[in-house]
Amino acid sequence: MELEHADPVRAGRRRRVLITGAGGQLGHALLQAFAADDVLALTHADWDVAQPPSTALSQGDFDLVLHTAAWTDVDLAEADPQSAAAVNVAGTAHAASLRTPLVTYSTDYVFDGRKRSPYVESDGPNPTSAYGRTKLHGEATAGQQAWVIRTSWLFGSTGHNFLRTMLRLGAERDEVAVVDDQRGSPTFVGHLAEATRQLVDAGLPKGLWHVAADGDCTWADFAEAIFEEAGFDTRVRRITTAELERPAPRPAYSVLRSERAGAPRLPHWREGLRACLAEMDG
Numbered sequence: 001m002e003l004e005h006a007d008p009v010r011a012g013r014r015r016r017v018l019i020t021g022a023g024g025q026l027g028h029a030l031l032q033a034f035a036a037d038d039v040l041a042l043t044h045a046d047w048d049v050a051q052p053p054s055t056a057l058s059q060g061d062f063d064l065v066l067h068t069a070a071w072t073d074v075d076l077a078e079a080d081p082q083s084a085a086a087v088n089v090a091g092t093a094h095a096a097s098l099r100t101p102l103v104t105y106s107t108d109y110v111f112d113g114r115k116r117s118p119y120v121e122s123d124g125p126n127p128t129s130a131y132g133r134t135k136l137h138g139e140a141t142a143g144q145q146a147w148v149i150r151t152s153w154l155f156g157s158t159g160h161n162f163l164r165t166m167l168r169l170g171a172e173r174d175e176v177a178v179v180d181d182q183r184g185s186p187t188f189v190g191h192l193a194e195a196t197r198q199l200v201d202a203g204l205p206k207g208l209w210h211v212a213a214d215g216d217c218t219w220a221d222f223a224e225a226i227f228e229e230a231g232f233d234t235r236v237r238r239i240t241t242a243e244l245e246r247p248a249p250r251p252a253y254s255v256l257r258s259e260r261a262g263a264p265r266l267p268h269w270r271e272g273l274r275a276c277l278a279e280m281d282g
């Protein structure tokens with residue numbers, strides 16, 4: 001019998017999991033959610049996914065690859081789409097080349113944001129930014145072996161994210177200007193990591209899955225909730241996307257929901273916010 005991708009539990013050993021981009025905020029959360037497994041966590045310094053995997057990695061005999069490594073600087077991708085594609089398209093192809101069941105992550109930015117009801121898996125993508133285009137191409141390179149999880153507005157206790165920026169600004173200023181004409185679902189990476197484990201453990205079919213927090217809000221609503229939960233008096237001045245003059249266009253509406261049977265349901269974004277702040281306090 002070929003043991004390579006046999007059920008590790010039946011083979012009498014722990015599941016071997018490879019995490020790419022392990023220094024990022026989602027990678028960090030996945031390390032916790034998959035702590036019962038035999039995990040190899042590779043940071044950017046360990047494996048630049050724009051390069052093919054080493055022979056040692058290719059022979060690594062993994063049961064599961066959790067591919068979080070990505071070019072996530074949406075504005076910089078407009079100026080340098082080729083470098084973004086080297087990570088988000090070629091990098092995903094390199095992860096898929098390990099020929100192991102793969103989870104890869106994509107984004108609400110594959111949609112143009114013209115809808116005013118939640119985007120489901122059968123909705124046609126139409127990215128308006130270079131980042132969104134590279135992620136959509138990345139989805140296609142992931143292949144039949146992959147669960148492709150589209151998610152949105154990630155935040156966690158580590159790394160660069162909106163929550164951590166607001167906590168810093170809230171501590172420094174009386175007022176912060178925040179965009180109020182983009183609506184989405186801020187998703188706690190801890191909840192997404194747990195949902196990833198459930199999806200894999202339940203043996204749900206491969207393919208596209210929308211997984212984002214319940215509820216929706218604008219960035220300004222989210223900022224107000226952050227200040228409220230953190231006990232800051234900071235005011236939020238509501239501004240438009242146009243006023244911010246960022247290089248990359250963002251979808252005005254990008255709430256994601258799943259239409260697929262058995263899809264994991266995440267807690268409301270406000271619960272995610274509280275869970276993340278509690279993790280930061282702990």
Ligand SMILES: NC(=O)c1ccc[n+]([C@@H]2O[C@H](COP(=O)([O-])OP(=O)(O)OC[C@H]3O[C@@H](n4cnc5c(N)ncnc54)[C@H](OP(=O)(O)O)[C@@H]3O)[C@@H](O)[C@H]2O)c1
Binds near residue numbers: 026
């Ligand atoms: N952040 C969001 O709001 C959001 C929303 C929807 C979907 N997603 C998707 O969710 C996934 C995880 O995102 P995240 O928020 O955890 O991003 P993140 O915190 O920026 O983490 C991404 C990680 O990938 C690493 N990386 C960048 N280029 C790499 C390369 N060439 N080779 C190997 N590693 C590389 C980064 O390392 P360095 O920092 O050292 O470069 C970083 O540690 C990504 O696929 C992203 O597109 C994110």
